[in-house]
Amino acid sequence: MEKFDVIVVGGGPAGLAVAYPLAKAGVKVAVIERGNFSGSKNVMGGVLYRQPTEEVFGEFWKEAPVERPVIEQNYWVLTKDAALKGGFRSQRFGIEPYNCFTVFRARFDKWMAEKTLQAGALIITETVVEDVLRKDGRICGVRTGRPEGDLACDVVVAADGVNSLLAKDAGLKPDWKANEAAVAVKEIISLPAEEIEKRFGLNPGEGATIELYGDATSCLMGTAFIYTNRDSLSVGVGAVCSDLLEANISPNDMLEHLKAHPAVAPLIAGGEVREYLAHLIPEGGFDKMPPLYTDGMVVVGDAAGMVNSLHREGSNLATTSGKCAAEAILRALEWKDFSAKSLARYEQLLRDSYVLRDMEKYRRAPRFFETHPELFTLYPEIGQYAGEVFLSVDGVSKKQKQWQIIRHVLGRRPIWKLASDAWAAWRGLY
Amino acid sequence: MLQIVVCMKQVPDTTQVRIDPETNTLIREGVPSIINPFDVHAIEEAARIKERYGAEVTLLCQGPPTAVAELQKGLSFAADRAILLTDSAMRGSDTLATSYILSTAIKRIWAENGLDLVLCGKQTIDGDTAQVGPGIGTRLSLSQLTYVDKVVEIDAEKRRIQVRRRLEGATAIIDAPMPALLTILKEANTPRYASLPALIKSLRTQPAVWNAADLELDAEQMGLNGSPTSVRRIFAPPERTGGEIIPGGMEAPERAAAAVVEKILSSGAVE
Numbered sequence: 001m002e003k004f005d006v007i008v009v010g011g012g013p014a015g016l017a018v019a020y021p022l023a024k025a026g027v028k029v030a031v032i033e034r035g036n037f038s039g040s041k042n043v044m045g046g047v048l049y050r051q052p053t054e055e056v057f058g059e060f061w062k063e064a065p066v067e068r069p070v071i072e073q074n075y076w077v078l079t080k081d082a083a084l085k086g087g088f089r090s091q092r093f094g095i096e097p098y099n100c101f102t103v104f105r106a107r108f109d110k111w112m113a114e115k116t117l118q119a120g121a122l123i124i125t126e127t128v129v130e131d132v133l134r135k136d137g138r139i140c141g142v143r144t145g146r147p148e149g150d151l152a153c154d155v156v157v158a159a160d161g162v163n164s165l166l167a168k169d170a171g172l173k174p175d176w177k178a179n180e181a182a183v184a185v186k187e188i189i190s191l192p193a194e195e196i197e198k199r200f201g202l203n204p205g206e207g208a209t210i211e212l213y214g215d216a217t218s219c220l221m222g223t224a225f226i227y228t229n230r231d232s233l234s235v236g237v238g239a240v241c242s243d244l245l246e247a248n249i250s251p252n253d254m255l256e257h258l259k260a261h262p263a264v265a266p267l268i269a270g271g272e273v274r275e276y277l278a279h280l281i282p283e284g285g286f287d288k289m290p291p292l293y294t295d296g297m298v299v300v301g302d303a304a305g306m307v308n309s310l311h312r313e314g315s316n317l318a319t320t321s322g323k324c325a326a327e328a329i330l331r332a333l334e335w336k337d338f339s340a341k342s343l344a345r346y347e348q349l350l351r352d353s354y355v356l357r358d359m360e361k362y363r364r365a366p367r368f369f370e371t372h373p374e375l376f377t378l379y380p381e382i383g384q385y386a387g388e389v390f391l392s393v394d395g396v397s398k399k400q401k402q403w404q405i406i407r408h409v410l411g412r413r414p415i416w417k418l419a420s421d422a423w424a425a426w427r428g429l430y
Numbered sequence: 431m432l433q434i435v436v437c438m439k440q441v442p443d444t445t446q447v448r449i450d451p452e453t454n455t456l457i458r459e460g461v462p463s464i465i466n467p468f469d470v471h472a473i474e475e476a477a478r479i480k481e482r483y484g485a486e487v488t489l490l491c492q493g494p495p496t497a498v499a500e501l502q503k504g505l506s507f508a509a510d511r512a513i514l515l516t517d518s519a520m521r522g523s524d525t526l527a528t529s530y531i532l533s534t535a536i537k538r539i540w541a542e543n544g545l546d547l548v549l550c551g552k553q554t555i556d557g558d559t560a561q562v563g564p565g566i567g568t569r570l571s572l573s574q575l576t577y578v579d580k581v582v583e584i585d586a587e588k589r590r591i592q593v594r595r596r597l598e599g600a601t602a603i604i605d606a607p608m609p610a611l612l613t614i615l616k617e618a619n620t621p622r623y624a625s626l627p628a629l630i631k632s633l634r635t636q637p638a639v640w641n642a643a644d645l646e647l648d649a650e651q652m653g654l655n656g657s658p659t660s661v662r663r664i665f666a667p668p669e670r671t672g673g674e675i676i677p678g679g680m681e682a683p684e685r686a687a688a689a690v691v692e693k694i695l696s697s698g699a700v701e
Binding site: 002030036144145146147151 | 462464623624625626627629630633634
């Protein structure tokens with residue numbers, strides 16, 4: 001049985017962020033990917049932030065396949081026939097050093113894997129890791145589904161995504177429950193570049209994003225998005241699995257509902273659907289994260305439940321967690337100590353970074369959203385009423401209109417409820 | 431030991447290829463490449479012959495430098511070495527030029543190591559011509575055994591091979607002298623899932639690279655210059671519209687049948 005220093009299971013943003021710096025440092029590292037290339041099984045909405053990836057791969061935008069730098073971010077709350085819109089645009093996001101880009105994971109991860117290969121890592125594709133190997137209770141390798149498929153190593157990196165078999169095999173993570181994951185679906189819809197720029201008010205090459213709530217997710221707990229790629233749009237929607245089950249709505253119905261909305265339909269009109277993708281997103285938050293290390297193994301990225309859905313961040317956390325893991329592993333290799341105690345440095349580095357701080361900040365968010373479904377139903381409707389009353393000219397004075405709105409709000413939600421919602425929002429999100 | 435050469439091609443994964451409706455060209459951007467699926471069966475057949483009789487298997491691929499990945503995957507099927515034929519002068523070669531390039535390379539392998547069998551897939555999935563295999567066989571005057579779904583027996587002593595060919599409406603058992611060219615059908619075998627050590631070994635192997643100068647190829651016989659055929663246009667066949675459905679066949683079959691007869695008569699198809 002061949003032995004490596006480090007075996008990374010999963011060739012996504014987390015796994016490659018571990019493997020690339022290790023390979024560059026001369027560590028004998030293998031990445032095992034189940035798809036036929038890195039990225040082939042990976043899906044995200046499509047926004048990649050520059051800073052975390054630059055920390056690992058340098059000035060990637062100069063050579064990697066990115067679509068458009070995002071200069072404008074919009075937030076829409078939808079009801080059946082209205083949209084409350086907010087947004088921010090800065091031309092400074094369109095020049096170096098950039099803030100974020102739209103990308104296709106399938107192409108971007110392939111590029112990262114190519115860099116990792118050139119740095120000296122072995123990239124083994126079309127191979128599934130089915131279990132960890134143990135010796136005296138410590139993890140010391142992996143078992144793949146191939147004949148003679150065992151490999152030994154000092155450290156296993158579980159970067160095998162939201163449904164991490166490895167974290168389960170290592171006894172770190174129980175099976176997830178339906179309220180701890182969302183299912184998201186998206187379509188890539190082709191449109192000519194000039195048409196995209198016209199519809200979204202962009203200069204050539206610039207990108208924009210829209211996050212949508214309320215009716216956009218058929219009023220389920222979740223979000224929807226429209227992102228501009230070079231010559232296509234990524235249009236998707238996701239909701240928590242338990243909500244979908246309860247409402248008996250399929251993710252595809254939800255997506256069709258979004259695409260038919262009168263504020264959305266004109267943006268995608270005439271476009272041809274060229275791809276359909278779906279994926280699970282961990283939504284359990286900080287409290288459902290598994291232990292991040294054990295003797296001979298660390299858990300990174302989605303496998304560790306690192307998603308900050310409020311800020312649509314997952315790949316960032318994955319990449320930074322990979323970078324921290326690589327740093328901890330390098331020191332463990334130096335000391336030749338692969339015990340949990342030695343690998344605890346990984347968690348320390350994560351605590352010092354934004355990753356665990358952000359996860360902890362929003363630890364109450366899942367519970368807050370779960371117990372406040374009115375955020376996706378009642379409040380958008382109130383917003384629509386207020387907008388329609390205040391913006392129509394009908395001989396009623398503005399002062400009267402204000403009172404009319406206040407009376408309407410109180411009629412739909414008593415004042416103590418409003419106060420408790422506000423308090424819960426403060427506690428849940430601040 | 432038998433000397434086997436397997437020809438393989440890197441092709442776009444056609445399950446992911448689309449045709450640009452305006453320009454009528456294949457959109458290859460971002461489409462992953464794979465080993466031509468028929469060639470996978472040829473590589474597997476070579477591996478099985480190697481296991482039955484002992485053989486040295488050489489993989490031969492004409493294509494871009496990125497085809498290294500496909501050659502490495504092929505190597506994990508118990509092949510012994512891989513050669514990539516790559517040169518910008520070879521680009522645009524049609525089947526005539528490709529068979530010239532491949533047969534020139536095989537001639538060189540033949541001179542160095544001897545030759546018993548050349549295995550090809552039945553056809554590629556991007557060109558669909560099934561001409562390159564027979565082209566090689568003709569240029570090298572090999573026994574020509576196409577559409578093989580079974581290698582029945584090989585007699586290395588007498589240098590003879592017996593195969594089963596699947597023809598339209600018949601199968602034929604053919605006995606022929608070696609060296610022979612076989613084109614392999616998908617039905618011949620189920621490709622293996624290579625062992626992990628074999629896969630890792632192949633990933634660490636860099637194929638040999640031969641260019642046009644190495645093979646002293648004639649520039650007039652390859653690339654666009656050496657290709658008398660060219661693709662004028664590629665287009666997706668128009669989507670077939672469904673036939674007309676005449677309802678009521680369950681409730682009132684007589685009326686439905688009458689409606690069908692009426693349709694036929696009014697179409698003028700029968701007098």
